[in-house]
Amino acid sequence: MKAYRAAILYFPETPSASSAAVLESDGLLVLCANAQGRQVVQAVGAYRDLQPRFAHVPVTHWAGRIIAPGFVDVHSHYPQTNVIGSPAAGLLPWLENYTFPEEKRFLSLEYAAQAARFFIAELLRHGVTTALTFATSHPASVEAMFQAAQAQHMRLITGLCLMDRHAPADLLNQPAQGGKPDATAQSLVDSEALLRRWHGVDRLGYAITPRFAPTSSEAQLRGAGELAARYPDVWIQSHVAENLAEIAWARALFPASRSYLSTYADFGLLRARAVFAHCIHLDDEDRALMLQTGAAAAVCPTSNLFLGSGFFDYAKADAVGMTYGLASDVGGGTSFSPFHTMLAAYFVGREGQTKAGLSLSPQHLWWQHTAGAAQALGLDGVVGNLLPGCEADFVVLNPQATPLLARKTALANSLDELLFDMIVLGDDRLVEKTIISQDILASSAYE
Secondary structure, three states: OEEEEEEEEEOOOOOOOOOOOEEEEEEEEEEEEOOOOEEEEEEEEEHHHHOOOOOOOOEEEEEEEEEEEOEEEEEEEHHHHHHOOOOOOOHHHHHHHHHHHHHHHHHOHHHHHHHHHHHHHHHHHOOEEEEEEEOOOOHHHHHHHHHHHHHOOOEEEEOOEEOOOOOOHHHOOOOOOOOOOOHHHHHHHHHHHHHHHHOOOOOEEEEEEEOOHHHOOHHHHHHHHHHHHHOOOOEEEEEEOOOHHHHHHHHHHOOOOOOHHHHHHHOOOOOOOEEEEEOOOOOHHHHHHHHHHOOEEEEOHHHHHHHOOOOOOHHHHHHHOOEEEEOOOOOOOOOOOHHHHHHHHHHHHHHOOOOOOOOOOHHHHHHHOOHHHHHHOOOEOOEOOOOOOOEOOEEEEOOOOOHHHHHHHHOOOOHHHHHHHHHHHOOHHHEEEEEOOOEOOOOOEEO
16 A cells, blocks of 8 residues: 555546535545555545554655646547647648648558657656547557557557548558458458457557548448447547538438438447547537437547637537547647646637636536546546546646746635646646556556
């Protein structure tokens, strides 16, 4: 067992959009090993209350620091790290001019491996301890990402990108050598092979990954749905309703479906553990369908603002009880930093709602990137919080990391003011340490 003393931020109840955070100004976080030998939270609370019970446990004291749950990023593209900040008129030109040319390079395992290592290092440097991310249509890109995440003991979910049409020929899923089976069938064979090799190994999970409906044939979507039915505990990830031109394209390709979102439902791809990025231009029936099926939205504010795609409607999502979490969406998203993402979400709330001027509270913004994001992944009670039983993924924040942060946080008179100071002014300098839950015999600090 081990214990850490500092100010501690966590969410005290089952994650929900109304959950209020707690900050123990002088707290104690006690870790122990679970039955699998992994570090989990044994107890959390005020130091004065817990110290007598755990007097025998060695304590590391981080004075002036805040221990908080590791951030959870529910949508990104690790092969797009080099694409961050590329100028384009909108989503489709951005894909054609920057994203697709970069993704072609991931045919090489060596190239994919160095990109995966860099991506994981950036996530951890910014305090992200759980991530759902896209790879490319090359099996080597999936292998590289799983290997890089496993080396850092990180909880990470990815999968082979399924796309068998409407993209550059050398980026589409490829047939087996000799031409049999064909590319569509081979993509499903490759997906299942990767799933069986990696899903549930250490802290890794597999996601069935149609890029988005327009780049998959009906046969590929049908096969993906059948794969999802055979493996109900794996994840599904894709995109929906990001851009008006994309929506019109999807509707033309799948005219039998009621809506773009319904296309996924028609092929068995809407269920719990299905996460769809963006969900900007949904109607009321779509939102009801998300709730009914248990699918979740990945809210990508920096990407949506950068590409001019639109605004996620928090008011309408909350009105029907949709599940959602925050995401960086690197590389359409402009930063790995959860603080930048939370601030962009605040802008979206202020500027893009049907009821003007919705002000998302700092506690709710923080929840969206921790406990709420974990809930979107079906991992509430596992990551994204520091309640007993949660895996011991956490960050150590230094609210004096920069002169302006130190000046502002010293003036904070409430938890909301403190959190908002960090959201508005924070970046990777605020994250002093990232601690990853792992085998008790392994080192667990990433600095």
